[in-house]
Amino acid sequence: MSIRSVEIAENLYYIGVNDRETELFENMWPLPYGVAYNSYLLTGEKTCLMDTVKVSKSSEFVEDVTELMGDRDLDYLVIHHVEPDHSGSIPQILELYPNIKIVGNQKTKNMLYDYFELKLEDNFVLVEDGDELDLGDRKLTFYTTPMVHWPESMVSYDAQNKILFSQDIFGGFGTVDGAIFDDQADYNSKRDEYRRYYTNIVGKYSKMAVRAIEKLSPLEIKTICPVHGIVWRENPARIVEDYTKWAKYEVEEGVVIAYASMYGNTALMADRLARYLAEEGIKNIEVIDISKTHPSYIISRVWEKKGLVLGACTYNNAAYPLMKNLIHLLSIQKMQNHVLGIFGSYGWSGGAVKDLLEFAKAPNFDTIETYVEAKGRMKAEDDQALRQMAKELKEKIK
Ligand code: FEO
Numbered sequence: 178m179s180i181r182s183v184e185i186a187e188n189l190y191y192i193g194v195n196d197r198e199t200e201l202f203e204n205m206w207p208l209p210y211g212v213a214y215n216s217y218l219l220t221g222e223k224t225c226l227m228d229t230v231k232v233s234k235s236s237e238f239v240e241d242v243t244e245l246m247g248d249r250d251l252d253y254l255v256i257h258h259v260e261p262d263h264s265g266s267i268p269q270i271l272e273l274y275p276n277i278k279i280v281g282n283q284k285t286k287n288m289l290y291d292y293f294e295l296k297l298e299d300n301f302v303l304v305e306d307g308d309e310l311d312l313g314d315r316k317l318t319f320y321t322t323p324m325v326h327w328p329e330s331m332v333s334y335d336a337q338n339k340i341l342f343s344q345d346i347f348g349g350f351g352t353v354d355g356a357i358f359d360d361q362a363d364y365n366s367k368r369d370e371y372r373r374y375y376t377n378i379v380g381k382y383s384k385m386a387v388r389a390i391e392k393l394s395p396l397e398i399k400t401i402c403p404v405h406g407i408v409w410r411e412n413p414a415r416i417v418e419d420y421t422k423w424a425k426y427e428v429e430e431g432v433v434i435a436y437a438s439m440y441g442n443t444a445l446m447a448d449r450l451a452r453y454l455a456e457e458g459i460k461n462i463e464v465i466d467i468s469k470t471h472p473s474y475i476i477s478r479v480w481e482k483k484g485l486v487l488g489a490c491t492y493n494n495a496a497y498p499l500m501k502n503l504i505h506l507l508s509i510q511k512m513q514n515h516v517l518g519i520f521g522s523y524g525w526s527g528g529a530v531k532d533l534l535e536f537a538k539a540p541n542f543d544t545i546e547t548y549v550e551a552k553g554r555m556k557a558e559d560d561q562a563l564r565q566m567a568k569e570l571k572e573k574i575k
Contacts, residue, residue, distance in 0.1 A: 182241050183357045185400065186338055188221040188314065191408060192241045194234040195352035202262075202350065206377055206473045210370055211352035214262055215404045217342060218245055222313025225253040226277075227333070227342050228404055232265035239269050250274060253302070253310065255317070256281040257344035258330045259288040263404050267293060278302050280310060282321060284329035306331075322346060322389035324382040332393065339399040346389060347416045348405030350374040360411035368419070371406065373477035375423045380480070380510050386424035390417065423480060426513040430574060431461030432484030435475050437468060437497035442554045443490045443522045449560060450486060450520065453567035459484070459574060472503045476510060483574045484516045485542075486566075487533055491523035496532035504536040516573040517542040518566050520549040545569040 183191040193215035202208050214230035216238065224246065230238045242251075251274040256264060267289070271277065279289070280302040289295040304310065306321045310333075317333040324330070326345040333342045349371030356362035364371075379386055401409040401416065409416050432454055438444035444466065451464050461482060465475055479485045489500040496504070517537055521529035530550040537544040547569055549555075549562040 181237065182218070182245055185217070185402070185408060185410070186340070188219060189338075189340070190218045190220065190245055191357055191402070192216050192218050192238065192245065193353060193357075194230050194237055195354070196231065196234060197352060199233070202378075206350075206373075207471050208350060210350060212350050213353040213405055215353075215402065215406075215408075216263075217402050218242065219312060219315070220245065220249070221315060223252040224249055225255060225312055225317075226251055226270065227255050227402070228257055228263045228344070229254070229266035229270055231262045235266035235269045238266050239273065242270070243273065251277045253277065253312070254279050255310075255333060255342070256285050256289070257332060257342060258327060258404065259285060259292060260327055260345075261292065263344070264289070264292065267295070271295075280304060282319075282329060282331055285331075288327075288329050317342075320392060322385075322392070324385040325389045326379050326382065332389075334393075334396055336396075339397050341393065341396065341398045341401050343401050343403045345379060345404060346386070347401050347409065347420055348374060348403040351406060353407055357408055358411065359407050359409045359413075359415070362407045364407070364415065367406070369477065371416075371419065372423060372480065373473055374405065375420065376477045376480045376510070377473045380423070380476070380512075383424045383426065386420065390421055390424060426480075428483040428514050429461070429481055430459065431463070431482035432459055432486060432570060432574065433475065433479045433482055434462070434464045434486040434488065435467050435479075435503065436464070436488035437490055437500040438466070438488075439490050439492070439497070442551065443488050443520075446520050446522065446549065446551060446555050446559070446563060447488050449555070450488075450563045450566060453564050454570060457567050457571040459567075459571060467499050467503055472506050475503060476506060479515065480512065483514070484518070484570055486518040486520070486570070487536075488520045489529040489533060490521065491527060491529040494526055494528040496521070496529040500529070501532065504533070508536065508539060511539075511541050513541055515542055516570060517544045518548070518570055519544075520551075520563065520566070522551040522553065522555070524553060543573060545573065
C-alpha cells in the first residue's frame with residue numbers, strides 16, 4: 178500500500194495529493210484551505226493511470242504510483258484535461274514508463290504538443306466522443322465535455338462499476354484531509370469553497386457545463402471521481418445537484434452590496450441601502466468591502482443571490498481601481514438572472530458612477546432605474562434615492 182493511496186474499489190486507487198503551499202490557484206484565486214489534485218490508478222488486467230498532478234507535487238505522486246505499480250508496467254495514461262494542475266507530471270510518468278500509451282482526443286494531442294512538445298504517434302490512442310477503451314476487466318467510455326473546463330476536456334465512465342471520472346466537473350477548492358469520500362467528509366462546511374471554485378474557474382462556461390451535465394445524465398453513476406476534492410460514493414446526486422444549480426444560475430432571495438470606499442462616504446451609502454432593503458423585507462443581505470475581500474468570494478456569494486449592488490467612490494476621475502477589476506471580472510463571467518443596482522460618490526468631478534453605468538449596460542443584468550451619485554458625503558436627497566433603490570430592488574427580487 179502506498180503512502181497516500183486509498184482503495185476506492187477493487188483494482189481502483191485514489192492517488193491524489195494535497196497542496197497546502199500554493200497561495201493562489203492559477204496564480205490568481207486565493208487558496209486558504211489549499212487544493213487537492215486527484216489522480217486514480219486502475220490496476221486490473223491492464224493498468225491505467227487517470228491524469229497526473231501539478232509538477233510541484235510530482236515527487237510524492239510518482240512515489241505513490243511506483244509503489245502501487247510494483248514491478249508492473251503502466252499500460253495507459255488517460256488525459257481528461259491538459260491544464261497543468263493535472264498534466265504537470267506527465268513527463269515524469271513517461272520517463273518511468275516509456276511503453277505507456279497516452280489516451281486522449283485530437284485536441285488533447287495538440288495541447289500536449291503545445292505544453293510539453295510531446296510528439297505522440299504510435300504511443301497515442303486517439304478517442305472520440307463515445308469511444309471505448311478495453312482494459313480487460315473493465316471498459317472505459319469517453320464523453321467529450323468541451324469548455325468544461327478547456328476545449329479538450331472529457332470524462333470517462335466505467336459502466337461495469339458505474340464510476341465516472343469527471344475531471345474538473347464536480348470538483349472544488351480545499352484539500353482532502355483524510356476524509357477522501359463524501360460519507361467521511363463534511364461537505365456542508367466545504368460547500369462555499371466548492372461554489373467559489375465552480376463560479377470562478379468554470380462559471381464562465383456555465384452553458385457548456387449544463388450541456389455536459391445533461392449529456393452525462395443518462396448514465397447510472399454510483400461513484401464520482403473528480404480531479405479536485407472528495408470522491409462521491411454515498412450521495413453523488415448531492416454534488417450533481419449543486420453543480421446543476423450553479424450552472425443554471427438558479428438564484429435565491431438575497432442581495433450582495435459590494436462597495437469600494439476610501440474615507441467611509443460610500444460605505445455609509447452601502448449601510449444605508451442595506452438597512453432600507455431590510456426594511457423592505459429582503460432576506461440575506463450581505464455588505465462587502467471589496468478592498469478587504471478578494472473578488473472570487475464576491476462572485477461566488479453573488480452567484481446564488483438574486484441581487485447585486487455595486488457602490489464605488491471615484492478615484493482619478495474613474496471608479497476605484499479595485500472596483501474596475503471587479504466589474505471586469507463580472508463582465509467576463511456573464512452571470513444570468515441577476516438584478517443590478519449602482520451607486521457611488523465623488524469629490525469634485527464624477528467618474529465612478531459613469532463607469533458603473535457603462536458596466537450596467539451589459540444585457541445579462543436587469544438593472545433598476547434609480548442610481549445614486551453623492552458629492553462628498555451623502556445628503557438627504559441621496560438618502561431618499563437609496564430608499565427608492567431599495568423599493569425597486571424589492572420589486573424585482575421578491
Ligand atoms: Fe483543475 Fe481546469 O484544471
